Amino acid sequence: MVFNSVDFLIFFPVVCLVYFIIPRRARNVWLLLASYYFYMSWNPKYALLILASTAVTYLSGIFIGWAGTKEARRARALKRLFLVLSFGVNLAILCVFKYLGFFLDTVAALLGAVGIDMKVPALDILLPVGISFYTFQALSYTADVYAGKLTPRRNFITYALYVSFFPQLVAGPIERSDHLLEQLERPRSFDYLRAREGLLRMAWGLFQKVVVADRAAVFVDAVFASPGAAPGSVAGTAMVFFFIQIYCDFGGYSNIAIGAAQVLGVELIENFRQPWLAVSIRDFWRRWHISLSTWFRDYVYIPLGGSRRGKVRKWLNTVTVFLLSGLWHGAQWHFVAWGLLHGVYQVAGDMTDGPRRRIRAALRIREDGALHRVCAVAVTFILTTAAFCVFRAGSVREAALMLRSLFTDFGPKALLSGQILEFGLDKWDLAVFACSVAALMAVDLLNERRPVWPLLERQVLPVRWVCYLALIFAVLIFGVYGPGYDAASFIYFAF
Template identity: 50%
Template sequence: MLFNSLDFLIFFPVVTLIYFLIPHKIRYIWLLICSYYFYMCWNAAYALLLFTSTAITYASGLAIQAAGKHEENDPERLKSKGFVAISFILNLTILIFFKYTGFIIDNLNLLFGRFGMELVIPKFDILLPVGISFYIFQALSYTVDAYRGDVKVERNFLKYAVFVSFFPQLVAGPIERSSRLLNQFNDRHKFDYDRVCKGLMMMVWGFFQKMVIADRVAVFVNQIFNYYNYYSGLEIFIGMLFFAVQIYCDFAGYSNIALGAAQVMGFDLMQNFTQPYLARSVAEFWKRWHISLTSWFRDYLYIPLGGNRKGKWIKYRNIMIIFLTSGLWHGASWTYVIWGGLNGAFQIVGAQTLNLRKRIKKAAGIREESWSYKMLATVITFLLVDFTWIFFRADNIEAAFSLIRQMFSGFRPWILIDGSLYAMGLSFIDFWIGMIAIAVLLAVDILHSRNIHIREWIVKQNLWFRWGIYLLAVYSILIFGYYGPNFDATQFIYFQF
C-alpha cells in the first residue's frame, strides 16, 4: 500500500480513529494487525519473512537475557556472543538470499567465464520483498542493543513484533532503534489537537515533496537516463541535477509522511534528513542524509571496527568499509558499490587535504565565515554528491560512464531558449511548476537551517489563518501534483531497497 494512494488515504484515518477509541492495553495489538495488513498489501507471502526475522531476533533477546551479564573474558559471555552471531547469520542469510542471489550468480558466471570454465550456474528470479533491508536492520539493532544492555529485553512477543513492523516506517525507514521506539508502545497516547495538526502538516509536506516535485522531475530524469545516447552536455547535466532533487524529495517525502503519521498517533520517530544539500562537505552531507542508516552503520559497524581510535589509516579503512557496505546495502549491483566507494573516497580526500586547504585559504585571505565562501562550499559539495548519483541511477556501469562522457561533450546552451528543453518529457507548464516547487523546497530548507520552523509558526496563528494554510496546501497538491498518464500512484524509490 503506497502512501500516495487512495487506499492509504482511507486506511490511515480508520486506523488512527480506532487507535484512539480502543483501550490503551490493546492498542499495540491493533497496530500489529494494521501493520501486517499494510505490508501484506504488496505480497502476503512475504509477511512470513517479516515474521521470521521478528521471531529470530525476539528469541535472541530472550536467550541473551537468560545467559546473564558476565565479564568480557568469562566463558559464559561467549554464549551471549553466540546468540548474537546466530541472529545475524540467520537474518543476513535471509537478506542475502532474497536480495543478492542473482548478483552473486551473475558474478560467479562472469568469474568462471574469465578462466575458460564451462560451469554455468542457472539463474532464477526471486522477487525482492519490499523493505526487507530496513526491517532486518531494525530487528538486528535490537539484538545488539540487548547484548550491550542498552535496552531492556522485551518479553511480550506481540509488542516486540509491532516494533519491527510499525507500518509508518516499515518499508523505507527511518530505521528505528529499540531504545527509542519500543518503549513508546507502552505510553498512553491521548488525542492532542496541536500534535495532530503538526503531524498532518508534516504529512502534507511529504506529499508535496513526493507528488509535486519528485514525480514531476522524474519524467525528465527518466527521459535523460533511459535515452542518454540522444543527449549530451547540458541536457545530461540538467538531468543529473534533477535526479538529485528527485531522490531527495522522494525519500525525504516518504520519511516526512512516516514521521507525520506516527506523530498523529503520538509516536516520535527520528529525523531522517536535515537539509542535506546545504552541507558544506561530503562528510557533513552524510550526517544529514538518511541519518537512521548512517548512524546504524556508525554504531554497529564503524565503532566496533575501531572507528577513529586506532590511527588515521585505520579510520580511513573503516570509512571505506562503511560506504562500500552502504552501497551494497542499497542494491545488488556494482553501480551502488561504486557510488558508496566514491562517497567514502571524497571524505578521505577531504580529511587528508584539510590542513593543506587551510594553509591555502589563509595565504589567500579567504574568510570561511563569509557568505560567499559558505555558498561556494555548499555548491561544490552538492556537485560532488550529485556526480555520485549518476552511478546510483544508471542501469549499469557502462551506462554510467557513457553518461559521464556524454555530459562532457556537445555543450548546447541554446536549449535553454529554443524550446527543446520542453521536449524531454515535461511541457513548458510542468517544467516551470517543478522549478517553482523546487524554489519553495529550497526556501523551506534554508528557513529550517536557520531554526525557523514553519509548522511551529503556523500552529500559533489564528484559526481562520491556520485553516487557510491547510486548505491551500492540500489544494496545491491536488492541483499541481503529478499523477502520471494513467493517474497511477508511483512507487517510492527506496522501496526497492
C-alpha cells in the same frame, strides 16, 4: 499499499480512528494487526519473513539476557554466540532475497572471464518490500541488548510492533530500539495539536513526492534512457533533477512516515535535514538518510575501530562502510560504485584537510564566512550530484557515458532552443516544477534555522488554513498521479 495511494487514504484514517477509540491496552495489538495488514497488501507471504526476523531477534534478546546470568567468561561467549546467530540468520535471509542473484551473476562473470562456463539458475525471488529496512531495525535491538544498552523485552506484541510499525516499515526511518520501542511501551493518547502537525507534515511529504519528485522523474527517466544521447546541458539538468527527485522522493516518504507516526503519538527520528545545504561530504551524510548512516556508524564503523586506530585504518573503515552502504541500496555494481565514490570523497576530504586549512589561512578566508560557505555548498552539491548520476544510471558504463556527455556541448543552446522540452515535460510542467522547487528551498531554508512546522502551527487560523489548503490542492491538481488523462481519447467524436 504505498502512501500515495487511495488505499492508504482510507487505511490511515480508519486505523487512527479505531486506535484512539479502543482501550489503551488494546492499542498496540491493533497497530500490530494494521501493520501486518499494511505489509501483507504487497504479498501475504512476506509476513512470514518479517515474523521470522522478529522471532529470531526477540529470542536473541531473551537468550542474551539469560546468558548474562552466567559466570563472566561463559556469559561473554554465550552472548557472542547469540549475537552471531541473530545477525547470521537475519543477514542470511537478506542475502538470499536480495543478493543471491547478484552474487551468482558475479561469480558466473568471474568464471566466464577465466574461461569457465557456469549456468546461473533462473531465480524466481521477488525482493520483499522494505526487507533492508526492517532487518536493520530488528538487528539494532539484538546489538543494543548485547551491548547492555537495553534490557531484553518479554512482551512479544510490543516488540513485534517495533519491527513492523507501519509508518516506517517499508522505507524507514530505520528506528532504534531505545527510541521507538520505549515509546511503544508507554501509553499514548490523542493530542489535537500534535495530530494536526502530523497531518501537515504528511501533506508536505506528499507534495515533495507527488508534485516534485514524480515530475522530475519524467524528465530524468527520459534523459537516462539513452545515456550520452542528450546534449551536455540537458544531461547536467537531468542530473540536478535527479538529486531533487531522490531527495523529494525519499525525503517526502520519510516526512509522510514521520507525520503518520506523529498523528499516532509516536515520534520518529529525522531522516533528512536539507541535504543540499551540506558544506562537505561528511556534512552531507549527517543530513542525508540520517537513520541509515547512524546505523552504519554505530553498528559497523565504531565496532571496526572507527577513527581510534590510526588514519589508515580510519580510511579503510570509512570505505568499508560506504561500500556496504552502496550494497545496501541495491544489489548492483553501480550502487557499490556509488558507495565507493562517497568513501573516496571522504578519504580525499580527510587527506586534503590540512592543506586546505593552510590555504584558507594564507588567503585569510574565514571558514564560517558566507563566501566560503556558498562555495563549499556548491562543491558538495556538484560532487554528490555526480555520485547520484552513478546511482541512477543503469550501470557504471552508462554513468560514465552520462558524465562524459557533460563535457560535450554544454552550452545553453539546448536549454534556450526548446530542446529541453523534448524530454517529457512541457513548459507548463517546467514552470510548476520551478515554482515547487522554489517552495521546497524556501521551506528548507526556514527549516535550517528552526523547524518550520511548529512555526506555522503558531500562526492565526486564516493563515494556517490558507497554507493547508494551498498545499493540499497543489498536490491534488499539480501532482503526477492517477490513471492519466489522455485528451485524445476524450474528444467528442462519434463512433
